[in-house]
Amino acid sequence: MTKSLGASALFTLLTALVATSVQAIPRITRTGRYLYDESGTRFYIKGIAYQEQGAVVASDDNPFGEPSTFIDPLALPDACSRDLPFLQELGVNTIRVYSVNSSLNHDACMNAFSAAGIYTIIDLALPLNGSIDRLSPSWSTNILDQYIHTIDTFSKYDNVLAYNIGNEVVVQESTQVAPYVKAAARDTKAYLKSQDSSALVGYAAINGASNWREPLANYLSCDLTGSNSDATAIDLYGLNDYSWCGDSNFQSSYAGITNAFANYNVVAYLSEFGCISSPPRLWTESGALFGSDMNTVWSGGIAFSYFPAQSAAGQFGMVTISSDSRTVTTSDDFDRLRTQYGLVTFINSPSQSSVAAATYPTCPASTSTFLASSTLPPTPNEAACNCLESSLSCRFTPATSNYTTVVGELLNVGCSLLGQSGGSCTEIGGNGQTGVYGRLSGCDPTIKLSYVMSQFYEANDRNPQSCSFAGNGTVNPLAPTGSASSAASSCIANPSAVFTPSAVPTTANSGATGGATTTGGSGTNTGAAASLIDTNALLGTGLMGIISVLGAIWTLA
Ligand SMILES: *[C@@H]1O[C@H](CO)[C@@H](O)[C@H](O)[C@H]1NC(C)=O
Ligand SMILES: *[C@@H]1O[C@H](CO)[C@@H](O)[C@H](O)[C@H]1NC(C)=O
Numbered sequence: 357m358t359k360s361l362g363a364s365a366l367f368t369l370l371t372a373l374v375a376t377s378v379q380a381i382p383r384i385t386r387t388g389r390y391l392y393d394e395s396g397t398r399f400y401i402k403g404i405a406y407q408e409q410g411a412v413v414a415s416d417d418n419p420f421g422e423p424s425t426f427i428d429p430l431a432l433p434d435a436c437s438r439d440l441p442f443l444q445e446l447g448v449n450t451i452r453v454y455s456v457n458s459s460l461n462h463d464a465c466m467n468a469f470s471a472a473g474i475y476t477i478i479d480l481a482l483p484l485n486g487s488i489d490r491l492s493p494s495w496s497t498n499i500l501d502q503y504i505h506t507i508d509t510f511s512k513y514d515n516v517l518a519y520n521i522g523n524e525v526v527v528q529e530s531t532q533v534a535p536y537v538k539a540a541a542r543d544t545k546a547y548l549k550s551q552d553s554s555a556l557v558g559y560a561a562i563n564g565a566s567n568w569r570e571p572l573a574n575y576l577s578c579d580l581t582g583s584n585s586d587a588t589a590i591d592l593y594g595l596n597d598y599s600w601c602g603d604s605n606f607q608s609s610y611a612g613i614t615n616a617f618a619n620y621n622v623v624a625y626l627s628e629f630g631c632i633s634s635p636p637r638l639w640t641e642s643g644a645l646f647g648s649d650m651n652t653v654w655s656g657g658i659a660f661s662y663f664p665a666q667s668a669a670g671q672f673g674m675v676t677i678s679s680d681s682r683t684v685t686t687s688d689d690f691d692r693l694r695t696q697y698g699l700v701t702f703i704n705s706p707s708q709s710s711v712a713a714a715t716y717p718t719c720p721a722s723t724s725t726f727l728a729s730s731t732l733p734p735t736p737n738e739a740a741c742n743c744l745e746s747s748l749s750c751r752f753t754p755a756t757s758n759y760t761t762v763v764g765e766l767l768n769v770g771c772s773l774l775g776q777s778g779g780s781c782t783e784i785g786g787n788g789q790t791g792v793y794g795r796l797s798g799c800d801p802t803i804k805l806s807y808v809m810s811q812f813y814e815a816n817d818r819n820p821q822s823c824s825f826a827g828n829g830t831v832n833p834l835a836p837t838g839s840a841s842s843a844a845s846s847c848i849a850n851p852s853a854v855f856t857p858s859a860v861p862t863t864a865n866s867g868a869t870g871g872a873t874t875t876g877g878s879g880t881n882t883g884a885a886a887s888l889i890d891t892n893a894l895l896g897t898g899l900m901g902i903i904s905v906l907g908a909i910w911t912l913a
């Protein structure tokens with residue numbers, strides 16, 4: 357079925373929407389493990405994922421098929437008005453958006469969706485260096501700044517239901533990344549509170565074996581302060597669940613997870629659903645999800661996905677967009693979801709007044725299948741890291757604005773060279789299993805690199821050639837005579853400090869020599885650079901051999 361709306365029809369529709377919705381979209385808040393609107397009516401997420409897929413470069417380094425680019429769907433007014441009637445036809449009240457660009461304008465889309473009664477769940481991460489790297493994690497100023505810029509950009513809209521601090525960061529092989537995710541929740545939550553925002557803090561988990569999925573869920577919503585505090589707890593746990601395939605039923609598809617989350621303390625929903633392995637998708641899970649078998653445990657879900665999306669499991673999506681971007685063609689999949697969503701009646705119970713406030717249990721201990729420490733990384737400290745950066749003797753001066761890969765490579769080389777001269781990179785790294793974090797672990801990757809370069813330069817009697825790094829390093833003539841290590845001691849006086857992050861300046865801070873900017877990154881969830889600052893990996897003899905050769909060249913440069 358192809359439908360296309362003329363500009364004037366669209367204008368009339370939008371005007372009508374605005375005119376009839378004089379009443380603002382109600383604020384949604386959490387009481388205990390449920391969501392309620394301002395009138396005390398229970399709120400369920402009846403949603404759809406709404407983002408065109410970015411470019412996915414298939415490679416061994418990208419086992420999850422993660423995209424390396426993104427298209428911000430909330431910054432495309434024409435596309436939003438093109439799609440809004442279809443979202444309304446589906447009857448959704450929420451869209452989930454995976455990556456947005458905080459420097460773009462989102463007024464038209466956000467206001468149109470708000471007027472249509474549609475909330476947004478916005479993921480704060482971006483592809484590549486804009487997310488917590490599950491292979492080489494850090495919770496650092498560059499990612500925190502990105503999160504804060506996005507929150508600041510969206511704070512003026514009344515229809516942001518939640519911000520997700522991560523999507524599928526923790527997997528079975530990387531449960532020790534969980535402390536970084538929880539630290540992100542803690543600091544994002546504190547920032548939202550400081551801005552008087554009622555937006556919820558969420559995380560979207562990949563489904564997996566219960567021996568780590570459940571500890572992770574409990575870990576993300578637990579209390580670390582010993583005083584039943586929500587300060588380190590997420591508000592909204594999302595499970596990306598594709599277990600209802602074909603003509604299934606509650607008992608065989610959802611009873612297990614529903615039982616597993618029966619006593620969960622915060623809101624849980626399916627942050628993605630819609631299995632494609634037994635087509636056609638009937639979307640009959642919607643009846644179970646919003647029905648009485650599940651409504652006391654789950655608060656709805658997000659059907660995946662409006663736009664076409666290719667994955668290892670197959671092709672998702674329920675519309676196609678014409679090549680001139682003007683026309684939407686819906687599929688039978690769309691029609692079936694519309695039918696099933698149309699049958700949903702929200703069960704308005706339990707009543708808000710009968711629901712107890714959430715409690716925040718103590719955190720689960722680590723186990724052999726869930727390795728996360730209960731000691732979280734500190735709050736990334738921009739001022740401390742910038743202080744250090746200006747005091748370093750040898751600094752990274754990128755020759756290109758596209759320096760992410762270079763930083764990764766140089767960290768690899770630098771840490772290897774440092775290792776050979778008796779130093780180590782433990783101060784820039786961290787370990788979520790032992791809960792030990794280097795004092796620079798929260799700094800921008802470019803500052804970490806400058807620190808490594810400075811230490812190597814100082815270990816080589818400040819021979820200018822040892823600051824070259826093939827033309828990537830520059831001696832800082834304004835640096836104090838002391839060592840990089842003593843600069844770290846004075847600038848990062850309290851390395852484990854946890855505090856409320858403040859708004860970040862919008863202009864990037866440049867080093868005195870026009871060098872390293874303070875926003876940069878090395879880790880990606882996908883790139884070869886990912887494992888480069890993992891000091892354990894650097895000790896691997898195979899890798900060491902390769903690096904030694906490189907190192908020899910570079911020392912001679
Ligand atoms: C955001 O948009 C601006 C302007 O188009 C662009 O220069 C920038 O690269 C984008 N940022 C990201 C992270 O895509
Ligand atoms: C990612 O790297 C690019 C340069 O390659 C930089 O402009 C951007 O700020 C970085 N983002 C983060 C969050 O580090």
Ligand SMILES: *[C@@H]1O[C@H](CO)[C@@H](O)[C@H](O)[C@H]1NC(C)=O
Pocket residue numbers: 758761
């Ligand atoms: C940035 O560098 C990477 C790796 O060298 C490359 O794959 C990518 O295309 C570059 N991006 C831009 C925008 O130049």
Ligand SMILES: *[C@@H]1O[C@H](CO)[C@@H](O)[C@H](O)[C@H]1NC(C)=O
Pocket residue numbers: 755762765766825826827828
């Ligand atoms: C900087 O390091 C990169 C990464 O190894 C290398 O390719 C490049 O030639 C070096 N020099 C400059 C000026 O970029």
